[in-house]
Amino acid sequence: MILLLSLCSCAEKAIEVDLLIINGTVYDGRTAMPEGTSVAIKKDKIVYIGQKSPAQFKALKTIDALGLIVAPGFIDPHTHSDRELVEPGQAHNQPFLFQGITTVVVGNDGSSFFPASKFVAQYESQGIGTNVALLAGHGTIRQQVMGKSDRKATPTEIVEMQKLVQEEMDAGAIGISTGLFYAPGSYASTQEVIELAKTASKNNGIYDTHLRDESSYTVGLIPAIEEVIEIGKQAELPVHISHIKCLGVDVWHQSDTIVSLIEKARKSGIQLTANQYPYDASATGLKAAVVPRWAESGGKDSLFIRYNDQQQKAAILEETKQNIVRRGGPDKLLIVKADDSLIVGKTLLEVSALYKLTPQESVYKILESGYVRIASFNMNKKDIHNFMQQSWVVTGSDGNTGHPRKYGSFPRKYYKYVQQDSIIDILFFINNSTSRTAEIFKIRNRGRLVEGYYADVIVFDPKIFRDKADYTDAFQYSEGLKYSIINGYVSIDKGVYNNKLNGTVLVRKKM
Ligand SMILES: [Zn+2]
Structure with missing residues (x-):
């Protein structure tokens, strides 16, 4: 019998793969996998995840992840990398790469590069360090049609703007973003936004917003959230609140009210979600x-x-x-x-x-x-914790120059809020940095370690994974990331970046 078994395994042909990750503690984006789970990659896809022994594979490269965590690459739903990704020398997106991020969303806060088609082509021809998905900025589009003028749009102007939204969606944008706090977005009525969101909706897009008011500047925080709900309802599309927070003493401790408001909207069928960066200072x-x-x-x-x-x-x-x-x-x-x-x-x-x-x-x-x-x-600990614990709040960096969140958000959330303060657990952290985000942004076949999915995989050391950037030196890479694999190709190897541009543009139609 023993002889027979060993004969069988000899006869079984080894599975040829490019990359094999063994001995790690594996999280697939939904659950913690049993001990001894291996992940195998061929070309740009995950071809196997499960309990087969390493001996059953013939791999060009094997990563021994003993003592390390293996997870889907993080997806950052709110960045400001639009320009850097076209700048020679910065297209690597290293501040994000070293956080374990393999996909960034750009075009947030109502401001995007226009026209999207031009930048999609440029990203593709020059190469980029992480994957990128684009939103079409409402403020940008409004400016194309109306300049910076402080007035409501006419019906003709709304039609003009809808045409531009359509063009951007055709070029691959995954939805529209607004920055209703900022000029010129702040000059737009809710109805104007609804009309443009309808165009995104027709194209299976999403709506992402920087709220009209995160504080007590104009309409107030809660009415600003009610506006998002109204937009979701009228335009019939998923709506997403960027960097949810209670900004300033006037609105501190409103998170309980906001959470129940959002839960109620979700129960009524509106797909309302949010992202949050793990800091008490905004930028x-x-x-x-x-x-x-x-x-x-x-x-x-x-x-x-x-x-x-x-x-x-x-x-x-x-x-x-x-x-x-x-x-x-x-x-x-x-x-x-x-x-x-x-x-x-x-x-x-x-x-x-x-x-x-x-x-x-x-x-x-x-x-x-x-x-x-x-x-x-301007933020309060209680509100930060409260938002962080909601199933519908995912991790985002809102990474921009000068604030440490650009270099540290994801590792900081792990180090401070999972390890040190136990506000959330590791499974919740990983799921809400990977698969949840992919679902919200309709990024298909990423965010989980599943056979047939694109191989965006990270391996980090749970003992040392943490942020280094702070307010005195915001430009320090995070540490503890051992491997980053993007579209099946290694970008970070044993903690060192190899300068490869393995990212791709996640154009809506291709997804
Ligand atoms: Zn913003």
């Missing part, structure tokens, strides 16, 4: 954070014409002061990016001492120099 432009929208209408020059008009100046300064208070005060606003290196790393309070001006006056002296980014410490 944005100084102008967007504290300058009244009416004052900046028309652009920077118009802003300073109004500011230099004595009567309007008083009103601008008063509202700016209120906006600073809303965000917790001038000591809670940290300059992270500016042309003047003297003020980078200083709070607005420190800068105002330097300038010998009030904080609100300092804002305009700072803005004269150009675009300035800030980190704004």
Whole structure:
């Protein structure tokens, strides 16, 4: 009998694969797999996951993942990598790669590269380090049709914008995004957004939004969420709230109310979900954070014409002061990016001492120099935890320059919220960074380790996987990622990036 068995296994032909991952603790994106699970890859696909012994394979390369975690590559639903992915030398997307991210979404917050077709072609011909999926930005499209004007769209303009949404969807966009807090998105009515979302809906697209108000600036946080629900209902498409948060003391502890509001909408059939980055500071432009929208209408020059008009100046300064208070005060606003290196790393309070001006006056002296980014410490722990624990909240980085979240979001969520504070467990963390995100964004055949799926796989060391970037040095790669495999090809090998551009554009039609 023994002889017979061994004869059989000899006779069984070894399965030829390109890559075999053995001995790891495997999470497939839905469940924890039993011990001894191997993952085999051939070309760009996963061809096997299960209990076969390594001896049954003939692999060109074998990764021994003993003591390591094997998971689907993370999917980041909110980034600002649009430009970097076309920049020579930055297309590698390394800040994201080292977090274990294998797919990024771009075109968020209502702002996208236009026309999408041009950038899809450019990404494809130049090569990219991670996969990318594109959203068509409502603000971008609005600007094409209406410029920066602060008014409602006419019916003809809405039709023009719908045509452009259609073009972007035809070029491969997976849906539309809005930035209703920012100009020019903030000038749009809910109805305008619904009409454009209907075009996305017809194309099986999704709606992703930066809420009209995450705080108490205009309509308020809860009415802003009600607006998303209305859009989902009227346009009949899945709606997704980016970087969900309670921004500022005025709205702290509203997360319970928001969670029940969203649960109710979900029960009524609206596919409403959200993403969140694991930090208590947000990041944005100084102008967007504290300058009244009416004052900046028309652009920077118009802003300073109004500011230099004595009567309007008083009103601008008063509202700016209120906006600073809303965000917790001038000591809670940290300059992270500016042309003047003297003020980078200083709070607005420190800068105002330097300038010998009030904080609100300092804002305009700072803005004269150009675009300035800030980190704004305005979130409450209870709300962060509450949102994080919801099944419909996935991990996102909103990665942009100057905030550590661009380099650290996913490992930080693992290190701080899974390992240290036990707010969520590892399975929840992995599922809500992989398969859940793929489902929400309709990214097909990715986000899970399943036979026939594309081989986006990561291997990390659970003992050392963590973020390194912080507010004093936001540009440090995360550590602990041992392997990153994108579309079946190794990008990070034994913790070292090999400079290969293994990413592809996840165009809607191809998905
Ligand atoms: Zn945003």
